[in-house]
Amino acid sequence: MxxxxxxxxxxxxxxxxxxxxxxxxxxxxxxxxxxxxxxxxxxxxxxxxxxxxxxxxxxxxxxxxxxxxxxxxxxxxxxxxxxxxxxxxxxxxxxxxxxxxxxxxxxxxxxxxxxxxxxxxxxxxxxxxxxxxxxxxxxxxxxxxxxxxxxxxxxxxxxxxxxxxxxxxxxxxxxxxxxxxxxxxxxxxxxxxxxxxxxxxxxxxxxxxxxxxxxxxxxPGFRDALARTAAHAAAAQRLVDELARLDLQAVASEDGQSLSRDALLAFGDERALNLLRYWMRALGLPAASTARLTDALRQLRDVHDDHGLRVDHAGQTLRSYRGQIYWEAGDSGDPADETALIERPVSELTWRGEPVWRLPAWRGTFVFTEVAAGDPLAAEPAAAIPATLLTNQRLRVRARSGGERMRCDAHGPSRTLKNLFQERGVPSWKRDVPLLFVDDLLLFVPLLGVNLTALDALHANRAKVVQRADEQGGAAERRIRIDWREDLLIA
Known part of the structure; x- marks a missing residue:
């Protein structure tokens, strides 16, 4: 000293x-x-x-x-x-x-x-x-x-x-x-x-x-000794993190939000626990105790019914759905059920041919692409919409409130978005999507597509559409494809 x-x-x-x-x-x-x-x-x-x-x-x-x-x-x-x-x-x-x-x-x-x-x-x-x-x-x-x-x-x-x-x-x-x-x-x-x-x-x-x-x-030298211990632990942690990073690449979905249950369980317990810790850090979740992670791994091995898996941590719940495990906000009940519906402000646009509609609140963009006349998509009502059905229309975007319905099959009935998401295997954490309306008609849902019921209603108003098309010099021949693109970078 x-x-x-x-x-x-x-x-x-x-x-x-x-x-x-x-x-x-x-x-x-x-x-x-x-x-x-x-x-x-x-x-x-x-x-x-x-x-x-x-x-x-x-x-x-x-x-x-x-x-x-x-x-x-x-x-x-x-x-x-x-x-x-x-x-x-x-x-x-x-x-x-x-x-x-x-x-x-x-x-x-x-x-x-x-x-x-x-x-x-x-x-x-x-x-x-x-x-x-x-x-x-x-x-x-x-x-x-x-x-x-x-x-x-x-x-x-x-x-x-x-x-x-x-x-x-x-x-x-x-x-x-x-x-x-x-x-x-x-x-x-x-x-x-x-x-x-x-x-x-x-x-x-x-x-x-x-x-x-x-x-x-x-x-007397305990401070230096403990500092060396910290340095050795940090070096070892970097090695196990590198192993976990490689494991995550092998078993995670493309966006890293879910893991393959079977692939995770193919690892030994220590390696699987190491991966779970690393994955949670990558998602920004606080560290969980060894006891909680061990219980999660036990449930993943022993509980074969998706509904039976339940691990709560830091306001999140570990769920399993169709072979994938993921963290879901809050208590959402059935793992295949609706995710928590997040309120966002309603956005409006009178569409006059804009190629993109940026929505910062949703961290993404609606893209409107003209489909060439010879493109096979031009003949698919659910893939390309006549421009006259959109031009000068009031487009609105809002969040899901629950119970919305749409028809994706030309010969089928309308069904709830919840049922359609389940049928297509869309996990609940991806179901918080912006719904695109023409006035009060639900027109387009990301991951599901165009609502044919809304198209029928818009076609029923054809007289106004044709009149508008004549005024615009043949715009009725143009067809528009709608896509939703999420931001690549998360703020």
Whole structure:
């Protein structure tokens, strides 16, 4: 441990941040998570010294969990201004779901708010002040919780969560807290002390105040040893992730939303569980306990009736349908039944030959393509529609509300969309599609096609159509194919 007057602590901190700065794009702004505590105060001060105040922006999150939170916000804003650093803050409402600790809920809220601030300031990397003692605490906590490799890997020097746009950078991860204290004293820095850090009812605080001091006496190098453990676990995790990625390619649907049940069960239990964990991460689902995943695998092996499979996790339900397994939002009852119907605003367009109709709320586009006269599709009523049935018509798009019907077979009756989706094997998570209407007539449903009942009704109004066609100079000969194309990139 360094002494309060040891000048090497200042050099260690500045060198660590200098190495991190070298990895940043030239002249890129440096976002810093600034709570006002010792660690982030040192991070902010040292970053300003090596990068310059003009490149720095400090982000503060007001959790509202302490009576002193307003005072902390004022302190941080004042200190950032004294350094000449841009400053932004955001208030969060920490809400705890059942079984989630206050620490975890506050951490999740904090990271969401930091990501939002990064987005508003157009930065894609944020520096965090976690240090070597934090890393040791994290590894010990994960060990005591019986965590697997991912947990033991603890905090990475750089990490971007799945689906996130912001990379979290921890440039002080190999610096001791004692060295940060020495730096702060040498620089005469002022910081705030969060009173909750002394509350040993929190597991991390209990380790910090009661366990780590004893480890330091008997095992002086324990921090380095635990850091090596984290690095070994991270390396092993990368290997098992690569195996899971290859397995996912072999058993997943093209969009990755479902897995082949038989192919999954052909793996041994350990490999199948590894794949399930990786798949859930890829879908953005929170990690599930080993007990829950083991139960899911047991049900997949033992329950042969699709209706009998039921695994709930984080507001999702694992379902099986026609040999595929998938996660479905909420409690949707029968796995072959309707998915949860999502309300969206109604969109309208008076169609005058537009080739595309972009619908951001649906993350997709309706495409209207003219079919050549010699194309076989031109003779298929369900494949190509006379342009005069669409031109100057009020087209409307809305979400399913349940009970809609259409007729796909020229000689068959109308049937509910639910029955048609089931008959065609469309899994429930793909049934949330935009319905295209002409006024109040359901004309087209993605994955199902044109509603022949609506075509008959439009043809019955033929007199107006023919008149309109004459006015437009032969437009009646043109036929239009309608397609729905989902965005390739999910926001």
């Amino acid at each position: 360094t002494t309060p007057t040891d000048p090497s602590a200042e050099r260690i901190v500045l060198d660590a941040l200098g190495a991190a700065l070298a990895q940043e794009p030239a002249d890129a702004r440096i976002a810093i998570a600034y709570s006002g505590g010792l660690d982030s105060t040192v991070l902010l001060d040292a970053t300003v010294r090596i990068a310059g105040a003009a490149r720095c922006v400090a982000f503060h999150i007001h959790h509202g969990l302490s009576a002193n939170a307003d005072r902390w916000l004022a302190h941080c804003e004042e200190h950032a201004a004294a350094l000449g650093v841009s400053f932004a803050a955001r208030h969060v409402d920490v809400r705890r779901d059942p079984g989630v600790s206050l620490e975890a809920a506050a951490r999740d809220a904090r990271y969401r708010a930091l990501d939002a601030l990064c987005d508003s300031e157009h930065v894609r990397r944020i520096w965090l002040a976690q240090h070597a003692d934090d890393q040791a605490e994290t590894v010990l906590l994960q060990l005591l919780r019986g965590a697997g490799l991912a947990g033991l890997a603890a905090m990475a020097p750089e990490y971007r969560p799945a689906g996130a746009a912001v990379t979290r950078v921890r440039p002080l991860l190999h610096v001791l807290r004692a060295q940060l204290e020495d730096y702060a004293r040498a620089r005469a820095l002022r910081w705030i002390d969060d009173e909750s850090n002394a509350d040993t009812r929190f597991a991390r605080n209990a380790l910090r105040h009661h366990v780590l001091p004893q480890l330091a006496v008997h095992f």
